[in-house]
Amino acid sequence: MIEFPGGDAFAVAVFTRAARADALLPKAEAVICLAARMAVAGLIIGDTLMSSETAARALELYYEHRPKVPVKNIIFTHSHGDHFGGVKGFVTDEEIESGAVKVYAPDSFTEEAISENVLAGTAMTRRGMYMYGSFLKPGPQGQVSGGLGLSTSHGTSTFAVPTDVITEPVHEEVIDGVRVTFMLAPGTEAPSEMLFYLADFKALGSAEDVTHTMHNLYTLRGAKTRDAKAWSDYVRLAMELFPDVEIIFAQHHWPTWGNDKILKLMSDQADLYKYLHDQTLRLANKGLTPVEIADQIEVPDAIGKQWYNRGYYGSLSHNVKAIIRRRPVRAAVRFSSVVRSAFWSSVFSFVRRRISS
Numbered sequence: 001m002i003e004f005p006g007g008d009a010f011a012v013a014v015f016t017r018a019a020r021a022d023a024l025l026p027k028a029e030a031v032i033c034l035a036a037r038m039a040v041a042g043l044i045i046g047d048t049l050m051s052s053e054t055a056a057r058a059l060e061l062y063y064e065h066r067p068k069v070p071v072k073n074i075i076f077t078h079s080h081g082d083h084f085g086g087v088k089g090f091v092t093d094e095e096i097e098s099g100a101v102k103v104y105a106p107d108s109f110t111e112e113a114i115s116e117n118v119l120a121g122t123a124m125t126r127r128g129m130y131m132y133g134s135f136l137k138p139g140p141q142g143q144v145s146g147g148l149g150l151s152t153s154h155g156t157s158t159f160a161v162p163t164d165v166i167t168e169p170v171h172e173e174v175i176d177g178v179r180v181t182f183m184l185a186p187g188t189e190a191p192s193e194m195l196f197y198l199a200d201f202k203a204l205g206s207a208e209d210v211t212h213t214m215h216n217l218y219t220l221r222g223a224k225t226r227d228a229k230a231w232s233d234y235v236r237l238a239m240e241l242f243p244d245v246e247i248i249f250a251q252h253h254w255p256t257w258g259n260d261k262i263l264k265l266m267s268d269q270a271d272l273y274k275y276l277h278d279q280t281l282r283l284a285n286k287g288l289t290p291v292e293i294a295d296q297i298e299v300p301d302a303i304g305k306q307w308y309n310r311g312y313y314g315s316l317s318h319n320v321k322a323i324i325r326r327r328p329v330r331a332a333v334r335f336s337s338v339v340r341s342a343f344w345s346s347v348f349s350f351v352r353r354r355i356s357s
Ligand SMILES: [Zn+2]
Pocket: 030, 031, 080, 082, 083, 208, 251, 252
């Protein structure tokens, strides 16, 4: 049996990487799965991969190395299919319906999941095939990566309606004896998204908001355009709420250990999206068109030459155009005074509780 220094929170990284390399997973998943922490009573799964077949195999692999305790809780970090599609590889409908398993998800998760995967599902799946080169054979002359880590699997996609929807911007809960703080981050990489922090392990699950690439604000497959400014703001907020973080794990990539390294990673990513946002608008206000802005804009070396800020997945040119498209919508809707005051009162009460505890 494998022991993990610092506790089972660290199993996340180890098993995710192992699952991808396993010969029985011919199409390695692009998302994280497996235990955020193995409690005595059961497992907490942070995102469930894309297909039930690979999810079931990942769980099997986990049990080959760790005690066979049941899955008791599932956290969906956001409304994209590669983060929930494998859920039935971990649990059954009966387990959820009977209350034996809880499923946590961010506000509007079900609506947004249906919007992208059912209503626009056929079109987006087809476009996604071009985006990811799905029909290329894996290999040096074919597909080697999806840009955002390895590519996605082609198995059975499943779904579960959440039993516990997180609606407060910052919400603390004790799950199977583990303190979990959820932080909503709507309008970032997905319209419905949240990060989660395991205070006992100083481990931050950053969903898809802090990765090792410049992410895309506009996707070729046609997902909703993302808000660069909100993305940057929420990463900064996570830095303020969880300053003691010692491990950060994002579902598509390897984790980062060490407080200094993590805060630099988060800060550089927040700066990247903020810089693109601000400079795009500056040039737009000067009268340049989106194409001209994309040609002209350059990311300074201090931000752009960090490995994790390079455009392996997102492209600067597309991101600039996304910012032009997205900006008016966000200004009109997202930061209405009602939303803003609810947001900050929730943050303040969280900070107060943390200081007094
Ligand atoms: Zn993803």
